[in-house]
Each structure stands twice: as structure tokens, then as C-alpha cells.
Amino acid sequence: xxxxxxxxxxxxxxxxxxxxxxxxxxxxxxxxxxxxxxxxxxxxxxxxxxxxxxxxxxxxxxxxxxxxxxxxxxxxxxxxxxxxxxxxxxxxxxxxxxxxxxxxxxxxxxxxxxxxxxxxxxxxxxxxxxxxxxxxxxxxxxxxxxxxxxxxxxxxxxxxxxxxxxxxxxxxxxxxxxxxxxxxxxxxxxxxxxxxxxxxxxxxxxxxxxxxxxxxxxxxxxxxxxxxxxxxxxxxxxxxxxxxxxxxxxxxxxxxxxxxxxxxxxxxxxxxxxxxxxxxxxxxxxxxxxxxxxxxxxxxxxxxxxxxxxxxxxxxxxxxxxxxxxxxxxxxxxxxxxxxxxxxxxxxxxxxxxxxxxxxxxxxxxxxxxxxxxxxxxxxxxxxxxxxxxxxxxxxxxxxxxxxxxxxxxxxxxxxxxxxxxxxxxxxxxxxxxxxxxxxxxxxxxxxxxxxxxxxxxxxxxxxxxxxxxxxxxxxxxxxxxxxxxxxxxxxxxxxxxxxxxxxxxxxxxxxxxxxxxxxxxxxxxxxxxxxxxxxxxxxxxxxxxxxxxxxxxxxxxxxxxxxxxxxxxxxxxxxxxxxxxxxxxxxxxxxxxxxxxxxxxxxxxxxxxxxxxxxxxxxxxxxxxxxxxx
Numbered sequence: 048x049x050x051x052x053x054x055x056x057x058x059x060x061x062x063x064x065x066x067x068x069x070x071x072x073x074x075x076x077x078x079x080x081x082x083x084x085x086x087x088x089x090x091x092x093x094x095x096x097x098x099x100x101x102x103x104x105x106x107x108x109x110x111x112x113x114x115x116x117x118x119x120x121x122x123x124x125x126x127x128x129x130x131x132x133x134x135x136x137x138x139x140x141x142x143x144x145x146x147x148x149x150x151x152x153x154x155x156x157x158x159x160x161x162x163x164x165x166x167x168x169x170x171x172x173x174x175x176x177x178x179x180x181x182x183x184x185x186x187x188x189x190x191x192x193x194x195x196x197x198x199x200x201x202x203x204x205x206x207x208x209x210x211x212x213x214x215x216x217x218x219x220x221x222x223x224x225x226x227x228x229x230x231x232x233x234x235x236x237x238x239x240x241x242x243x244x245x246x247x248x249x250x251x252x253x254x255x256x257x258x259x260x261x262x263x264x265x266x267x268x269x270x271x272x273x274x275x276x277x278x279x280x281x282x283x284x285x286x287x288x289x290x291x292x293x294x295x296x297x298x299x300x301x302x303x304x305x306x307x308x309x310x311x312x313x314x315x316x317x318x319x320x321x322x323x324x325x326x327x328x329x330x331x332x333x334x335x336x337x338x339x340x341x342x343x344x345x346x347x348x349x350x351x352x353x354x355x356x357x358x359x360x361x362x363x364x365x366x367x368x369x370x371x372x373x374x375x376x377x378x379x380x381x382x383x384x385x386x387x388x389x390x391x392x393x394x395x396x397x398x399x400x401x402x403x404x405x406x407x408x409x410x411x412x413x414x415x416x417x418x419x420x421x422x423x424x425x426x427x428x429x430x431x432x433x434x435x436x437x438x439x440x441x442x443x444x445x446x447x448x449x450x451x452x453x454x455x456x457x458x459x460x461x462x463x464x465x466x467x468x469x470x471x472x473x474x475x476x477x478x479x480x481x482x483x484x485x486x487x488x489x490x491x492x493x494x495x496x497x498x499x500x501x502x503x504x505x506x507x508x509x510x511x512x513x514x515x516x517x518x519x520x521x522x523x524x525x526x527x528x529x530x531x532x533x534x535x536x537x538x539x540x541x542x543x544x545x546x547x548x549x550x551x552x553x554x555x556x557x558x559x560x561x562x563x564x565x566x567x568x569x570x571x572x573x574x575x576x577x578x579x580x581x582x583x584x585x586x587x588x589x590x591x592x593x594x595x596x597x598x599x600x601x602x603x604x605x606x607x608x609x610x611x612x613x614x615x616x617x618x619x620x621x622x623x624x625x626x627x628x629x630x631x632x633x634x635x636x637x638x639x640x641x642x643x644x645x646x647x648x649x650x651x652x653x654x655x656x657x658x659x660x661x662x663x664x665x666x667x668x669x670x671x672x673x674x675x676x677x678x
Contacts, residue, residue: 071604072452076497084122084493087225091115091218092509093486096516100478106200109513110145110207111214112485113194114138116509118215119492120502121183122222126239126280130222136180138215141187142208148195149204157418160196164436165411167192172406175444176399176552177390182444189410189440197417197433240300241339243280247273247307248336252329254314255361259323267318267628268596270311271589277304278382278586303339306371308381308582309364310335316357316635319628327351328358331365338372345372356639357632381583398555401545406443409540413439413533431514431522438533441503443541448499449604450541454534460503461530465523467504468511472521481512488512542608549612556598557616557623557667560591561658564623564630568651571634581634588627595620619661626654 065073092112099108118134125133144167151163171185191211200207226238250266250273257266281304310332317324331348338345348369353359393399417435442453471484488509495501507526514522567584570577599620602613633647661667 067604067610068449068451068606069455071449072455072500074498075501078497081124081493083225084119084124085490087122087218087221088119088492089486089490090221091119092214092489093482095214095217096485096513097482100482100516105517106202107206107210109517110194110198110200110210111217112513113510114141114211114214115218116489116492116506117141117187117190118218119489120496120506122218122493123496124239125276126237126243127223129239129280129282130219133180133183134215134219134222137183137187138212138219140184141191141215142211144188144191145195145211146204146208148192148197149207150195151192152196153204157422161411161415161418164189164192164196164414165407168407168410169403171410172403172443173394173399175406176396176402176555177393185406186440186444189406190437193414193433193437193440197431237296237300240277240280240297241342243273243277244300244304244307245336245339247277247304247311248332248339249273251307251310251314252332252336254318255324255329255332256326258314258318259321263318263321264624267315268593270314271593274307274311274586275590275593277307278590282382300339302371302374303335303368305381306364306368307335308586309578310361310368312582312585312631313357313360313364313635315628316360316632319632320355320357325352328361331368335365335368335372345369356636359639360635381579381586393555396555398552401549401551404545405540406440408543409439409443409537410436412540413536416532416536417529431519431525434526435529435533438530439537442533442537449601450538450609451606452604453499454538456498456500457503458531458534460500461507462527463500464504464507465511465527468508469521469523471508472511472515472523478516481516484512485509485516542606549609550602550616553595553598553602553613553616554665554667556591556595557619557665560588560595560620560623561662561667563588563591564627567627568630571630571637574637578638585627585631585634588630592620592624592627595623613665615661615665616667619658619665619667622654622657622661626651626658629654 092115095111095115096105096108099105099111118138121133121137122130123133147163147167151160155163168189171188175182175185195204195207202210247270250270254263254266254270257263281301314332317328327349328351331351334345334348345368348365350365351358351361353362394403413436417432420435421432438457442450442457444453448456472481475481475484488505491505492502492509495505511522511526563584567581567588570581570584595616599613599616603610603617629647629650633643633651636643636647
């Protein structure tokens, strides 16, 4: 469900001695409490459920509350325009899944229903390989289809789908309308975009401060993350690649982002040179960051020394940024469009096929087992058999963490949540006490997303509350049993051999990064004077590398039986990062002098040789460009 992978930025030192798969399960993300998201969560599922109780349509209120809960899990920091796609697209797909599941449950037998759900699993798994939003949409498709097939609600399928859309739409409306606490500068509708662009300039300054130190590589990665975040924040439905029809605030932010790209390029070239810089070099980007946050002019900017090509590029970029900040205007996001063919190639490529088969098998087996237990009445004729396949969906999603970590966290979180709910259910009045508990859990979801076990505990309490408000008996024991059964199913399926090479998702990401690096290097060495195209290719190369790094890090924290299939890929990714950094340094030097130095050419040759050797070692099918003759 989470649009971002569950890889924490900081770790407790005592965990370093533990096996990677166990250490990952014990780590949690850190950061300030997202009070705006907490407020939205409190105003989402709980009030929707209360309204349904008051008007006597509890079943539809439960569906709307579930949709609001799922949207709340996807409600991450960022711009409002990004939230439209991140929350809206999964909700639309989820409503379709609910509709399909409802009619399949009403008209298909156990075997037919299992086949339909398995087919949906194959589709959702493949599309999840496209990216975070598609992954969230795939998750909601499967969860909603299981709920539609199994939840005992008398309402028609289209009515339930509308209730699902209303629940998610209510949270999205809150996201668009409510101001962010503390956002008092300029138009509050763009506070997410403004903060994202300001963080890019901060990251440039931090990279300049770290030049010539061991922290330079980490700061360059942080700059890539900041640029990715800002690019996504500005690429929403109202402002895409053109700002001609946008408001003055939008055009200004668009131009400020575009002005950061040559600064980032120059800072990367200086970091590659590995020479310490004076504090004066980073003062300009910091003033630009403050100007973005305060929505003001920059004032005079301190000029760095112009003693070398990269420093001259930095000075020129600062002058260009100061002029842009004064004049406003628009700019290009320098993001490569992904057409339908590209998306289909990703979904049905090696990574998408492996992902789709594993999701389909896990979801299908869980649905088959749930149907068998339900019809055999092995432990009673309970009406919530859909919990088993729905739980399997969350367990089989790689973007929520490594497999064993997901299983451990899901089991622990479910047991904790079920025990907490049993205690609450014994003392709270019904239904008002349970409605209040739903509102509390909705407020806690944005905080609980820092650790999968905590998120599972909060969601378990919320779902069990909805079950009781809907008129069913307390079901903590059944929830624990079905979660443990889902954990066993997904663990077995996760270790089964699949057609094709294991680690397909990692290799697909790494191949995409290698292809992007190849295109960027070829463009720079061919020498066309098209900086806009160069910046687009550089952004694509660094973004693809960041995605590959994330996939590699997740695979490295699997059990040894799975982790061994991606051994060596981290070394190839490191070579690609050094190659893209060197390409950036070459581009800046070519802009200044028109030819490469012997150091640049030797470094490129070394990295291309390392890449060729690493590609063969890990079985990566990706092009390695030739270095042209000196001239």
C-alpha cells in the first residue's frame, strides 16, 4: 500500500549485529509527527461511520470507512496536486475491484470466484511493477475485490462502489481543502510544492558543504531524492510539463525548480572533483531556499570563486537563478513522459511477470483456502472469509518491505491489535464508543506508517471496530488465526521457484538504470548543445538509479535463500552511480572548454570496464557504450 518503500533512513546501532532480515523488521522510520495528516485521519473514517449510523445505512458507512482507511495509508507528505493522483487513482481502481468482486461473489461458485480473484491478482501484480501509484492501485483492486466478494452486505454492487468512492473522495477533499498547519506564506494550496522546491536548494547547499568529504556520496543521493520529490510535487494534474495556463504562484514555483537543475549539475561536478570549498559556495543556494519558503526575492547572492569549470558553472547557475527568481515565468520539469507502451513493457517485462505470478499465486491460494474453510465450516460459518486473501495482499507486496519482515511485522501487529481491541470492546459502549475508536485509529494511521507492525496493529483495531459496528460479534481470535494462516501461505509462495530468473524485479530496475545511464552518457559524449535534453536525461538516470537502489536494498534484507539471487547487484549500482556522476562532470567541463581532460577520459574508461564486468557477473542485459576517440 505504501507509495514509498519501507526502508528506514536511520537504524539503531545495536541492530547492526543482527541478521539483515531481522534487523529490518525491528527498525522504524523517524521524523516529525505529520499533524495535518493526523487531523485528516481523525476527520475521515470516524465521521463517515457516524453519519451512516445516524441515517441507518451502516453497511455503506463501513464500506466508506474502509475506503477512507485505505486512502489514509496512501496519504503521505507532498503537494496537493500529487495527492490527487496518489489517492484518487487507487480509489477509482478499488471501486472497480469492489464492483467486480461483488458480482463475482453473487454469481460465481467457489471455483469460479477463486479463478476470478486469481486473475485479478495477476493483473494487479503486473501493474504494481510500474510504480508507487500503480502499486497502491493494485493493492486496492485486490483488497476491494475480496471485500466485495465476501462482505455480507445487502446493497447492490454499484451502490457499494459509490460508497467506496465517497469514502476515499472525502479524505481527498480534506487533503485539498484543509491548510497545512504553519503554512502562512503565500497561497497555502502550494505549500507542498514550495517546501519541495526549497528542499532542493537546501540539498544543493549541503552537497557543496560536503564536497571533498566522506559524506559527499550520501549528500548527492539526498539531492537526487529532493529533486525526485519536487518533480513529482509539481507534476500533478493542474501543472504538468507546461505552466503557460497556470497561476502566477504555479509559474513561479515551476521556474524556481527549473533554475535548480543547473545548480545541481554544477554541485555534482564539484563533488566529483572532491576538492573542499569555502562556505561562500553554499551561501547562495541557502538564500535561494529561504526565498522559496518565504515567497520573496533573493536579494544579492554571494558569488563563488570562478577558478575552475565547475565553479564557473556554479556561479553562472546562481546568476541565472537570481534572474529567474526576480522575473518569475515558467519552466520545464525535464521529466521524460512514459507512454502506454512503456508502461505495458514494465508491467509485462521480467520484473512485472515475476511480481504478477507471485501476487496471483498468493492471492489465489489464500482465496481458495478461505473458500474451502468457509464452505466446510471447519471453524464455524463466519461471514468474513475475505480477511484471508485481503491479508495475503499486504503480505505479498515488496514495497512494504522484505518478505520475512512483512510476515513478522504483520503477525506481531495483528496479535497486538486484536488483543487491544478485545480490551476496548469489553468496556466501550456501542456503537458510539466504537465509532470514536475508529476516529482515533484514523488519526493514528499517518504516524503508524513508520513501522509495518504498528500500522498493522492500528488497522486491525479499526477493522475489528467496523465489523462490530456492522453487527457482527467480536472477532479478534479469528483475525489472529487467519492472519497467521496468510503468513504461512505467503512465506511458502514467496520461496517457490517461478518461471524465469529470480530477482527479476531487481534486475529490471537495474537494467532500466543502466539504459538511462547509457543514454545520458551517449548524449554528453556526442556533444549536442541541448542542455534541456541533457537535464532530462540526467534526471531520468538519477531517478532510475534511486529506484534500483531501493529494490536492491529490499532484496538484500530477505532471507539468505532469496537474497542470494541478487548478490552483486549493489556493486553494479554503485558503478552506475559513479558513471553518472562522472558523466555530469564531463558535461560541465565540455560546456566550459569544449574537450575532456585525460582524467575524465581515464575515469570513464575505468568505469565502463567495471560496468561490463559487473554486468556479466550478475547476468544483466544492458548496453555499455563505447568511449569515442579523443578529439
